[in-house]
Amino acid sequence: MNKKVPEGVISRLFIYLREISELTKMNIHTISSAELGERTNLSDAQVRKDLGYFGQFGVSGAGYNTDELKAALEKILGKDSTWNVAVVGAGHLGSALLAYPGLKERGLNIVAAFDVDARKIGKQVKDIVVQSIDELSRAIPAKKISIGIIAVPAKEAQGVADKLIKAGVECILNFAPATLIVPDNVKVKDVDLSRELETLSYFLVKREEMKK
């Protein structure tokens, strides 16, 4: 075993877990790969293959027991542990994240927020008080924060990333439309909302061209 697991597989396992959780709530205790695939817009083969990376969870002729599969997925995905998260930039997007309860539910606790703007510092969202960026280097290790979220303007993003990494953060979720240069041992994930929309719009451009 121990073949490399593609990142796409992990991402889909979270989708399966989300769906399976719904099912257990609805008192449905068994599901086939075909059904699970239908509910997630994926093929039955894909569902089975993804699960196959981690073992055998199904019963031939019957499908998967949702309670068992839920437990197995939670174990695989490390849902028994929680992680501390910091948000840098308490503007529109940063504030939306601070206010969002969905992260805590999934074991991702936002425990600090930082900003440079004096008007933002001291502001409270839920149980988090926005701190000065100058406190970042002390607060990150003190609060055992391993994930940083960058929600500052693009031209500030690299500087913030450097600060986060220096303070010991291991993963970064970057909302700024900028390419971050980071050491190999730091994992960055970009979420570029404009680009997502632009890519959609390209689809429309192509469709228009087709019409002609």
Added chain:
Amino acid sequence: MNKKVPEGVISRLFIYLREISELTKMNIHTISSAELGERTNLSDAQVRKDLGYFGQFGVSGAGYNTDELKAALEKILGKDSTWNVAVVGAGHLGSALLAYPGLKERGLNIVAAFDVDARKIGKQVKDIVVQSIDELSRAIPAKKISIGIIAVPAKEAQGVADKLIKAGVECILNFAPATLIVPDNVKVKDVDLSRELETLSYFLVKREEMKK
């Protein structure tokens, strides 16, 4: 020519365009694929191959002229046209999007916002007044909206998608953690922030395991 262009290529072209635009602003008029790759965390070969889908833009021994490449990319990506966008759900995330100037700059004009909550309806963000969801079916065609953004709770998402599609929207950007079932001619892009973070956290889980 006319081989199929992978979607990943398109997404990267937007990254190149962003970078090249910076360069032209900085009065840098030439760049090699190696340098552009370095600035975007991509390989030189990838840069050249991606551009190669659309023609020849470089000069052997010299690299690319940034002004020409910028113009070429804008043409390829349809940056001369603009698209009208609607946001459904004027909560935390929806409001952040309404307030964000970066979309208009890229030819994506948010021209309408909808909500069910009476307290949100009538609220103004920039030049957009939040309308009742009941007005959606009239407003979408009237304002020639082709892209819809879903920023409502997960269990409302499918219903909102159905409304948007019925009203004539061709693309959907979905922020709700839910799988949308839509006809083939509608393009959906999911942005699941929780899942992005969870995938990062899995990386930490794995790293912890390694240590042992």
Added chain:
DNA sequence: CAGACTTTGTGCCACTTTTCACAAAGAATA
């Protein structure tokens, strides 16, 4: 309990995407 039926798990194949590597094109130099 035998036979029909269902569904898993997985080897294999097809397809997509990335990387390699190098000839050809042009720039720079003297």
Added chain:
DNA sequence: TATTCTTTGTGAAAAGTGGCACAAAGTCTG
């Protein structure tokens, strides 16, 4: 202008990913 150096553009190889298809395993029915 000849020579050297740089960098492109692109086939061909490699790597990665998803789908097919079917034996094997288990369920269900009469």
